[in-house]
Amino acid sequence: MSNITTTLWPIEPHTQAKHEILRRYLQAWLPIMSRYNGRILYIDGFAGPGEYSKGEPGSPVIAINTAKEHKLKLNAEILFLFIEAREDRCNHLKEILRPIDVPDNMKYNVECSKFDESLTSQFNYLDEQKKRIAPTFAFIDPFGYSDTPFPIIKRIMKNKKCEVLITFMSGFLNRFKSDPHKEEALDLLFDTREWRGIVFDSDSDEKSEKKIVRFYQNRLESCAEYVRTFEMKNKFNQPIYHLIFCTHSIEGLKKMKYAMWKVDETGRFSFSDRTDPNQTVLFKREPDYRQLKKLIVDKFKGKEVPIEEIEEFVVVETAFRETHFRKQILKPMEEVNPPEIRVVKSERKRKGGYPKGTIIRF
Ligand SMILES: C[S@@+](CC[C@H](N)C(=O)[O-])C[C@H]1O[C@@H](n2cnc3c(N)ncnc32)[C@H](O)[C@@H]1O
Known part of the structure; x- marks a missing residue:
């Protein structure tokens, strides 16, 4: 997945499922947040080019259209920040967004930079001004695991009205965990060196991918009230990544679970219990x-x-x-x-x- 070099690439079914979850969650999140706040922020930290190779919409287009076409009137000012590191994709995204008319209370900005660097400088600025980030939903959807250092997630979650949805490339990470060149990236990802003992603990029968996910979940639980992990599987029923949602709000958790259960049609997706990743519920038409x-x-x-x-x-x-x-x-x-x-x-x-x-x- 991470070796894609072209500007656009084909969409895969699990990406469409992820988009469906995002769309449904935003449908619920936008009216709640805009009822109680004058300004809200949506960050897409790994925005991509805005479309896939056959013209399917990318996550920035989905977010803007969900807000624009919402059947309820959204009164708050809604700011969209799209961050994309690659210049060709960034330019493509700008072109894709240009023809979309957005209402006066919505604004977007496409930033051609790295997620971590962009947010760090914005947080430093806010700190200098003694201001706080607006209530935010941050979608953090990288190809790999090297560009999502834990301190930046922690900084977002410091505000009780902020939430993150992270694509955690658990399978990919599991393959590379013993590569000494990757150790530094893993130290940053987890913001601790402790992962070594846990991930390589041979006394435990638990599969090492599960241990990695559980360890990351525990790290996130240190900065969020509720952390919910959803395992995304491919058509061979193999796990490919985990979607991890962090929030301080039980209402947010309910809405995210609603969004996940709606993506229920195919039986290819599962989500695991927060406290026990072995308790996995295969999506069926009926809950068990x-x-x-x-x-x-x-x-x-x-x-x-x-x-x-x-x-x-x-x-x-x-x-x-x-x-x-x-x-x-x-x-x-x-x-x-x-x-x-x-x-x-x-x-x-x-x-x-x-x-x-x-x-x-x-
Ligand atoms: C999985 S794709 C994003 C797909 C998009 N969120 C969607 O759902 O349509 C990851 C994107 O992150 C970009 N990227 C890679 N490293 C980055 C970084 N450090 N900061 C921001 N974007 C980055 C890649 O060029 C790629 O377009």
Whole structure:
């Protein structure tokens, strides 16, 4: 993947899936953020040329069109910053964007530079001015792993209203981890030298690619409240990269999970649990509710639990969504004879409803 030399290249199905996730997430993120903030920023740190070899739109076009064509009125000023290191791709992107009319409240800038250098100088400027970065969604989509140093991710995530979606080239990285020339890049990627002991730990049975992902996830968890990893597989069901989403907002996490579950059609994509990358759910047309029931029962057996706590567990600790457990799991558990759960307190109007304040005994 990283040895592409031409300005444009053919799009692959997993890239289209990634774009679909991006589009759906932005559809949700834009109105929420523009309701509460005067100005919001979208950064595409590895923007590419703006199209693929058969004219399919690249991520900058997808982002602008999603904002432009949004059915809700977006009142905030929306700034798009597209960073692309290669001059030919950068120029191509400018040409692709030129004919697109953007509304007055939207502006974009194409910067022909390196992601890390560009953001570092912008953060230094903001620091000098004692200002903070506007609420930001940063899409960080490199070919490799050498140009996304951890300190810059940390700097973005320092603002509680900032989020990042990173393409983490786990398979690629796994192949090169023992190359001594790459050590420095890995030190920067993780911002620690500790990866050596963990990634090469021969006492552990876990596959080394999984260990790398888990290690990176742990690093990201040091600067983000919620980190969610999605494994992208090719048509041979081989993992190619991981999409990693970092946010401080549980609403953001819910919306991203919604976007991921929508990319559900082919069965080629999976996403793994934050705490256990081995707990992988293959995308099917239907979620595997038996698996979710087991997770819920294992967690809460013998306890009295507020509905809010169950929801938080489902959203934060499992691959499933907040829409997956009331009707599909709690209701049948309550209705079976003998019941598997009992509602001990609730202001519900009808049986099978579990509004806020409901307490359930497992
Ligand atoms: C995977 S492609 C991006 C695809 C694009 N995000 C999309 O979805 O349509 C990665 C791009 O990053 C560019 N690139 C490589 N190193 C870079 C760096 N340090 N900073 C910014 N862009 C870089 C490459 O030239 C390439 O166009």
